Amino acid sequence: EVQLVESGGGLVQPGGSLRLSCAASGFSFSTYWMSWLRQAPGKGLEWVANIKRDGSEIYSADSIKGRFTVSRDNAKSSLYLHMNSLRAEDTAVYYCARGNGEYVIYFDYWGQGTLVTVSS
Amino acid sequence: DIQMTQSPSTLSASVGDRVTITCRASQSIGTWLAWYQQKPGKAPKVLIYKASNLESGVPSRFSGSGSGTEFTLTISSLQPDDFATYYCQQYHTYYTFGQGTKLEI
Numbered sequence: 001e002v003q004l005v006e007s008g009g010g011l012v013q014p015g016g017s018l019r020l021s022c023a024a025s026g027f028s029f030s031t032y033w034m035s036w037l038r039q040a041p042g043k044g045l046e047w048v049a050n051i052k053r054d055g056s057e058i059y060s061a062d063s064i065k066g067r068f069t070v071s072r073d074n075a076k077s078s079l080y081l082h083m084n085s086l087r088a089e090d091t092a093v094y095y096c097a098r099g100n101g102e103y104v105i106y107f108d109y110w111g112q113g114t115l116v117t118v119s120s
Numbered sequence: 121d122i123q124m125t126q127s128p129s130t131l132s133a134s135v136g137d138r139v140t141i142t143c144r145a146s147q148s149i150g151t152w153l154a155w156y157q158q159k160p161g162k163a164p165k166v167l168i169y170k171a172s173n174l175e176s177g178v179p180s181r182f183s184g185s186g187s188g189t190e191f192t193l194t195i196s197s198l199q200p201d202d203f204a205t206y207y208c209q210q211y212h213t214y215y216t217f218g219q220g221t222k223l224e225i
Binding site for chain 1: 158165
């Protein structure tokens with residue numbers, strides 16, 4: 001059974017940093033693109049970033065460029081999101097998701113999400 | 121950026137009804153479109169990919185169609201479990217979602 005479990009969310013002050021983790025199991029992690037998406041409270045879904053199977057390619061949304069970094073450790077079947085210079089508008093539930101497809105991907109499995117709240 | 125617009129934003133229906141949700145893209149995306157269902161407090165679940173392909177395990181009452189800029193998600197006979205919010209998502213150029221359609225009783 002595919003499982004994605006996020007952790008690391010919490011309350012952080014504006015300008016602060018946080019690292020989210022996503023532990024994957026039930027599939028061959030190193031053979032899939034992985035992604036982060038987010039959903040602000042009561043709002044719609046927003047793609048944040050993708051990372052290729054071997055970590056050699058990363059794509060990210062303009063809203064987080066220069067502030068967030070995505071990485072992965074295939075030996076640990078884990079995905080990470082390093083978030084710096086956090087703003088109030090980054091408050092959201094952050095989901096990790098598996099990308100289905102060779103290069104053009106959709107998101108076929110999602111974790112349960114972890115809430116990040118940016119507030120003083 | 122490719123913008124995705126869903127209609128309606130809210131849809132009231134009854135068990136057994138046939139319902140259709142429309143999604144329009146601001147430019148042609150071929151068939152690079154997915155549909156997701158989300159229930160309160162839960163992660164989205166993919167229903168349809170590549171516009172018309174049913175994801176494994178998804179009931180056959182769900183179907184998708186369209187190409188280019190106009191797409192539809194149809195539920196042939198609503199079940200109680202189907203009342204949720206539905207999102208379309210393009211994956212032609214990066215990824216953008218529609219604003220969602222809340223399907224309520």
